[in-house]
Amino acid sequence: MTLFGLEESVIVGLARGVHPGGDESERDAPADVFARAAWTGIAEPGDGVAGLLVGSLGASVALTAVLETWTPERLAVTVRESGVAGEELESELEQGLQRWRPRLSSAEVIHSLQQAARVSARLLLPSDPLWPASLDDLGLHAPIALWWRGDPAAFHALPHAVALVGARAATGYGEHVAMEAAAGLVDRGFAIVSGAAYGIDGMAHRAALASEGITLAFLAGGVDRHYPTGHDALISRIAEVGAVVSELPCGAAPTKWRFLQRNRLIAAAGAATVVVEAGWRSGSLNTAGHAAALGRPLGAVPGPVTSPASAGCHRLIREFDAVCVTTAAEMAELAGEGVWALDRIEAEGAAGGTDSRTSEEIRVLDALSRRSPRPVPDIARRAGMSTAAVLGALGALDLDGVVSERETGWVSIGRGT
Amino acid sequence: MTLFGLEESVIVGLARGVHPGGDESERDAPADVFARAAWTGIAEPGDGVAGLLVGSLGASVALTAVLETWTPERLAVTVRESGVAGEELESELEQGLQRWRPRLSSAEVIHSLQQAARVSARLLLPSDPLWPASLDDLGLHAPIALWWRGDPAAFHALPHAVALVGARAATGYGEHVAMEAAAGLVDRGFAIVSGAAYGIDGMAHRAALASEGITLAFLAGGVDRHYPTGHDALISRIAEVGAVVSELPCGAAPTKWRFLQRNRLIAAAGAATVVVEAGWRSGSLNTAGHAAALGRPLGAVPGPVTSPASAGCHRLIREFDAVCVTTAAEMAELAGEGVWALDRIEAEGAAGGTDSRTSEEIRVLDALSRRSPRPVPDIARRAGMSTAAVLGALGALDLDGVVSERETGWVSIGRGT
Structure with a gap:
């Protein structure tokens, strides 16, 4: 067993550092653990071709195929043999290989694994009993693995968790409502999920902590990078009594x-x-669009019509x-019954905050x-895209x-970065 | 032609006073005008048996039948001959006669007609071109006639009118929203309908007047009784440039x-x-329930969740x-498209403000x-109910x-009246 030319003993050591095996997790072969960890750095979140x-x-065979520069045709044949159909398979795999290959670097993988071990970040695989089954609803776009810090109990609370999200530029009204909502939900036995941002997110986490409830923060970068920095102490506190979770490896920067x-x-x-509170084009409408597309119950808190x-x-x-x-x-009631489902929404329609840019343009700008x-x-390497796709986006x-x-x-x- | 033993010349004079005939309205026989005017004082609003x-x-034959103390059986035969079916007809007519007969008084009818002529209140009949066709959706519960003061043009505006209603105990927020809404709707060519009450109603009328728009006030008592008295000047102003409307004769007191x-x-x-703004049990939820039951588009303005x-x-x-x-x-958009309809609502469910009392109990308390x-x-006479029904309600x-x-x-x- 070698990957990136690493010896088996090195791989086992690195894998054990981030995925310490009890009896339960021993079933995950170190090569698979290592390969999934590598994939979290090679594919951008939500890459459906990588998921496929x-x-x-399997993660290690897939990684080997990318490392050994298989042709898209050979890769497609192997994928088809596993029972997958798809007319565009060759072309999708070809574009995937062009996205992933610029990022293949054993040094970066090893560095992120060592950094994870240093900050006690662990790797959670879909085969793990702790894995949130709800994420499987994302299908091919489900995370390949999750990085996390905190208390394993937080994951058990997810089936009874409510995501409270909203604007960073929250008003006093919005923060008050977020606080009351989080505290009231904790009192009713719910955990609170949010994104650790300023405004509504932060208030929801804080109120859950103040009520001694369980709260989980999903980050857009590595779990070792506490973003925003002004919430460093809050995120550290969540990592002690709840969980801080990301599908990106340690060291990864948050991007749009x-x-x-x-x-x-x-x-x-x-x-x-x-x-809880969101302006006309708030990014939290994007979260709402995802919830609706997944058929998850979606609620919104009204406010004064005079308040943008x-x-x-x-x-x-x-x-x-x-x-x-x-x-x-x-x-x-919304979370407990969960009978509500929305079919007609198009995630596109609710994807506020992305303006009129395509996904690829956003990633290139990032x-x-x-x-x-x-x-x-x-x-191309930074964006996780092929050079051809980068050139197309740059042209636009x-x-x-x-x-x-x-x-x-x-x-x-002309951007305010 | 006699009614209440009045000479034809007296009836014609009284009818002309409140229903001055141009060529259009000459087709309404004075006896019919007089009889409908009498019915507005004999039957309580919404009395479906009277409507039937x-x-x-026809109004004058129906009035004669009540005056001449026809038996319910004879009345039912005559009604059935006109093509109406109904298993409970005899018993409904019997109860109706018991409700109406205590109120038969030529003196009261003449007095209310004279008072109407004195304050320039006019009578509008369903056969009149000005009659709001939208009221016919109320079926048997439609008004038998309307009393009104003001500008006939106001009735032409009703197909493009929005009813703005809400709590008497409005907040500054609610009054601000009512004002903006009324002014904005007037700017878009809509008339404003409301109930002349304190709070939201008054603000909606005032803003419509300030924008030189058309506004109509529907009162719960006679159009000569400006209720609430604190809105005497406002209602007078509406009666000058818009219309003040009621289905009750002059002199009638507003009751719950x-x-x-x-x-x-x-x-x-x-x-x-x-x-626009309504507490959990506001009477305006009753208006909303009627709108929904009629399939009329129904809107509600959100506000702070912290505001009762x-x-x-x-x-x-x-x-x-x-x-x-x-x-x-x-x-x-809500009023213009009017595609929205609500079937599942039960008017009962939205009838806030009536507490758990039956209709008859409310009327007896009034x-x-x-x-x-x-x-x-x-x-029984005051409530427009039979003595048996009054005794039943008093017992409860x-x-x-x-x-x-x-x-x-x-x-x-124990009531705060």
């Missing part, structure tokens, strides 16, 4: 794309999602059939700097005047 | 029952009903599928005084401890 490949071949993908985990993890900070909540109630929830009791010009292969962004080519590569312009 | 009788026999029945007219008259004054609006959105409306534009004991026949109310029998009759106790 890992699901059909990763925030949007992280939102799907928040929506999928809990039994219901409640948007509640306009997104009213929009969810008006346009997306979100249930109007005004008390913790009504939120508990990978650019305003100061340091970056060559296309570097951008160039027309919009938000990127510019310098002698040594591309920079972003 | 007047609809099938009449407020509830008046609400059905507000809900039926406009193209949509919007509840908005709890009724949130309840309408949560439980009765009211559309969440936050701007005048959204209210206009007819009682806290100070002056009233004998049962007097109560007595058990609840809210009425008490004195030597000379019954009084109400």
